Amino acid sequence: MDQRFDFVRRQTSRIVLGRDVTARLPELLRELGARSPVLVHDEVLTPVAERLAAAIGARLCIALPGGEQVKSLAQVGALASRLRASGADRGTTLVAFGGGTIVDLVGFVASVWLRGVPFVALPTTTLALCDAALGGKNGVDHDGRKNELGTIRQPELIAGDVAWLRSLPDDVFAEGFVEAAKMAAVLDAERFAALERLAPRLRARDDDATLVAIGHAAAMKMAVVVADETEQDRRRWLNFGHTIGHALESLAAGALRHGPCVAIGMLAECRAAADHVPTAVHDRLRTLLQALGAPVEFPRAYADAAQLWQLAQHDKKARDGVVPMIVPTAIGTGAVVPLDAARLAKALA
Numbered sequence: 001m002d003q004r005f006d007f008v009r010r011q012t013s014r015i016v017l018g019r020d021v022t023a024r025l026p027e028l029l030r031e032l033g034a035r036s037p038v039l040v041h042d043e044v045l046t047p048v049a050e051r052l053a054a055a056i057g058a059r060l061c062i063a064l065p066g067g068e069q070v071k072s073l074a075q076v077g078a079l080a081s082r083l084r085a086s087g088a089d090r091g092t093t094l095v096a097f098g099g100g101t102i103v104d105l106v107g108f109v110a111s112v113w114l115r116g117v118p119f120v121a122l123p124t125t126t127l128a129l130c131d132a133a134l135g136g137k138n139g140v141d142h143d144g145r146k147n148e149l150g151t152i153r154q155p156e157l158i159a160g161d162v163a164w165l166r167s168l169p170d171d172v173f174a175e176g177f178v179e180a181a182k183m184a185a186v187l188d189a190e191r192f193a194a195l196e197r198l199a200p201r202l203r204a205r206d207d208d209a210t211l212v213a214i215g216h217a218a219a220m221k222m223a224v225v226v227a228d229e230t231e232q233d234r235r236r237w238l239n240f241g242h243t244i245g246h247a248l249e250s251l252a253a254g255a256l257r258h259g260p261c262v263a264i265g266m267l268a269e270c271r272a273a274a275d276h277v278p279t280a281v282h283d284r285l286r287t288l289l290q291a292l293g294a295p296v297e298f299p300r301a302y303a304d305a306a307q308l309w310q311l312a313q314h315d316k317k318a319r320d321g322v323v324p325m326i327v328p329t330a331i332g333t334g335a336v337v338p339l340d341a342a343r344l345a346k347a348l349a
């Protein structure tokens with residue numbers, strides 16, 4: 001036999017953001033048909049999570065320490081065991097309440113436990129709301145490599161309440177908007193201008209401004225994710241700042257968070273591609289990032305072109321000695337420019 005079978009999988013993800021979302025969650029989950037869900041949350045959110053678990057009639061409420069170390073295969077196994085012991089089954093909805101690490105872990109479990117159960121993400125960091133919880137990528141780290149094991153599986157619902165963000169430290173709060181600036185810089189000039197207008201209020205952590213900015217980020221990311229289904233590689237556009245940014249993050253080995261590395265990485269990539277990126281674009285982006293509270297100077301301690309180039313090649317799988325990166329050629333539009341050792345050195349000069 002030699003025959004092809006075509007599958008057409010229709011999927012819908014709903015995103016609900018606002019100020020009163022906590023109160024609406026029982027109803028939002030009921031609309032999905034979720035009965036006695038399991039809530040897995042970051043332990044820093046315990047008091048809120050316990051109230052939430054009661055409100056949604058959770059059969060089980062599991063607290064885990066948020067942070068990269070929770071994204072492990074051991075945690076996947078431990079969660080599977082607790083789900084089975086609680087009597088959960090194929091119809092049980094898994095609800096993740098935490099930052100990107102908890103959402104990545106629980107999303108992965110939801111996609112593999114019993115070959116997949118319904119999944120709801122309740123992101124509690126700006127980074128998770130603007131980026132990590134959107135688009136269906138999940139996963140855990142393995143053998144020291146980030147996101148080595150994972151799947152793509154869209155959550156049925158992503159819901160966020162701006163009140164959850166109040167307990168975030170300022171530097172963590174700023175991180176999501178760095179990703180928003182990243183997307184707007186190469187995808188959307190109007191949203192870039194909107195972020196410029198919103199920046200002072202974001203810095204002051206104004207709720208309305210926060211919701212508007214997260215809404216912009218979510219719209220941009222979801223447009224890319226949906227387009228990527230037909231136009232392969234569209235997701236690569238989300239990598240602006242992440243070629244040099246990831247190399248810097250690796251070299252700093254935990255001393256720098258992801259958001260700052262991406263901010264510094266975007267500006268370095270603009271300089272590396274100075275023949276494609278007008279100085280005015282670099283400067284406007286720099287001003288926005290600064291207004292958002294992100295660092296903009298390349299830390300001298302890690303300005304080692306040879307080491308960064310090694311890491312960038314390894315991370316992004318260089319072909320023929322170059323790593324393709326997306327840079328803005330004007331605000332709101334971009335092009336692929338090959339990064340090589342000489343360009344990287346220029347970015348640090």
Ligand SMILES: NC(=O)c1ccc[n+]([C@@H]2O[C@H](COP(=O)([O-])OP(=O)(O)OC[C@H]3O[C@@H](n4cnc5c(N)ncnc54)[C@H](O)[C@@H]3O)[C@@H](O)[C@H]2O)c1
Nearest residue numbers: 066067099100101102124125127128131132137164167168
């Ligand atoms: N799946 C994707 O498409 C995607 C995209 C980008 C990033 N990511 C992943 O996201 C992760 C980073 O996300 P993150 O920055 O949200 O990480 P995180 O989950 O580690 O949260 C950051 C810190 O904030 C704490 N925290 C979370 N919510 C809080 C709250 N409301 N108040 C106070 N503290 C709170 C956490 O305990 C942690 O210490 C990485 O693992 C990354 O790989 C995934």
Ligand SMILES: [Zn+2]
Nearest residue numbers: 179242258262
């Ligand atoms: Zn990122």
